[in-house]
Amino acid sequence: MRIALFGGTFDPIHEAHLKIAREAGRQFHLDRVLLIPAARPPHKEGVTRTSYEHRFRMVEIACQREPLCQTSRLDEGGGSSYSISTIQRARAGLRPHDQLFFLIGADAFAEIRTWHRWREVVNAVEFIVVSRPGAEYQPIEGVRVQRLDGVSLDISSSEIRRKLAAGEPVPELAPGVREYIRRNDLYRGAPSDVGDDVDLNQ
């Protein structure tokens, strides 16, 4: 089996996430893509206010129409959402010859060396790095990287949260996710709900 882990805050999950999963599946002959909402994103402490359960449920709804995608609770539970723990838990559930990939956007990959135990992370998986408008990254010695090009979409959850708070239309969301947000009254009137490119400590 060829399986890709796709972690994220998914606050909320959007069309680019789904297109990435689909295209990676096609180009790299994946049998499954595990979407893993981060329970406590280490890089977004104090930023993500949408509960784990809401974010998880939205990913689940979006995945209903994506045969390759499965929503995973691998990241649920205590502690911070460090990728190394997630990878180890995923590996423990696989057979020895199963191949594990890590699907990631270029913006996140560019910061990989700031990750907790990053050397172990890069030794454990092969990366599929998705190009993203405005994001550049350098190759790192000893890190196995495949590029996924041609899925570049200028969509982000931060921008979607801004639009939702402003009452603007959000065609970048799956209809079921839009409906879930409306029913649960999420992302309303939160202009300070910023993305991960803002350093709150400054």
Ligand code: ATP
């Ligand atoms: P936020 O704006 O809140 O950071 P986001 O759109 O970046 O949200 P995340 O949940 O942070 O979404 O992303 C999960 C993963 O998907 C990350 O690896 C990120 O780089 C990747 N990703 C998200 N959107 C895109 C995109 N438009 N193009 C390429 N990669 C993306």
Ligand code: MG
């Ligand atoms: Mg992000």
